[in-house]
Amino acid sequence: MSNLFPTYQRKDIHFVKGNGSYLIDDQNKHYLDFLSGIAVCNLGHCHPKIVSALHNQIESLWHVSNLFTIKKQEEVAKILCKSFENGLAFFCNSGTEANEAAIKLARKYTGKSHIISFKQSFHGRTFGSMAATGQSKIHEGYGEMLNGFSYVQFNDLEELQAEITENTGAIILEVIQGEGGVIVGEEGFFEGITALCEKYELLLIVDEVQTGIGRTGTMFAYEQTPLKPDIITLAKGLGNGIPVGALIGDKKLASAFSYGSHGSTFGGNYLAMTSAYETVNIINQKEFLATVKEKGDYLKNKLTEIKEQFPIVEELRGKGLMIGIECNQNVSLLVDQLLAKGLIVGTAGPNTLRLLPPLTISHEEIDEAVYYMKEVMAQFSLNKEQVI
Structure with missing residues (x-):
């Protein structure tokens, strides 16, 4: 039993x-x-470079908490922000934590509580990220969801525009809805979202938990679209199997995530950063990403x-x-x-x-x-x- x-x-x-x-x-x-731990082991199992780096790190230091400087966080953030210019990073342990951080950041920065999501989306299983998920089966049995979310049809720009109110602060989306059926966002739809965000001064959160870290042939999937995100969320392939998540946000949002506003005990620990550093250094190269497109x-x-x-x-x-x-x-x-x-x-x-x-x-x-x-x-x- x-x-x-x-x-x-x-x-x-x-x-x-x-x-x-x-x-x-x-x-x-x-x-x-052909599942890679659900888009996690992007460099395969037991990649020798990551194994060697983790072996060296585990013999020296595992954890000290974020009350102290962890230099590897700065190194990983610098690499990630090569693709997301003017970005700042916050490290956590999973995709759902990254999306929770994104929800908090968006609401705190805008002062608005309404966030538009999409039907058949998936953003996680904690209460905030679950509420952002546009699938009733994920909500069933848990009582009232966190208020402030509404869901419109993916790839339907007209329905999206009709949902925007004075209290709308952000839109959250996946470039490709993974759990929802591998549904690809349309070019015109993304062009329209970019225009709406500019017109109504909305923040755009792009959930790259499954599509990021080279999965679609670019470091982040949004790079193949007209989207201009203010925030992206990462996890899964970021650590090649070692639990790590990240929020990357525009520097203009820094005031909303000041001292004491958010935290994570294990976020960005030595083992996670060691694995993430080796992983992103290998993947975030033009030659490597070109092979992903070709093999795709x-x-x-x-x-x-x-x-x-x-x-x-x-x-x-x-x-x-x-x-x-x-x-x-x-x-x-x-x-x-x-x-x-x-x-x-x-x-x-x-x-x-x-x-x-x-x-x-x-x-x-x-x-x-x-x-x-x-x-x-x-x-x-x-x-x-x-x-x-």
């Missing part, structure tokens, strides 16, 4: 080792990981073959190495069959397979994954025809 709360539907697999794009279980079975295109081309071959696939969505495969039925059985073959994939809603391989994935590993998908979909289609 487990002593854990049943908050997850866990697969009965016990992984004991990771190496690059593969996980190995206690039966020595190898699995090609390669994977999409291979998946197009699957779409043309198997009627179960209705649509391919995404950018870089963040891809959704929408099917015409529930995909839970497909996920289980792929896992049995040795390929780990995720879901984004009941009918969408979600692919989030390491950014270091090779073409040969992409071919291997596509081979497994074709095998499973062929068998799945055959079994379906036999039932009919």
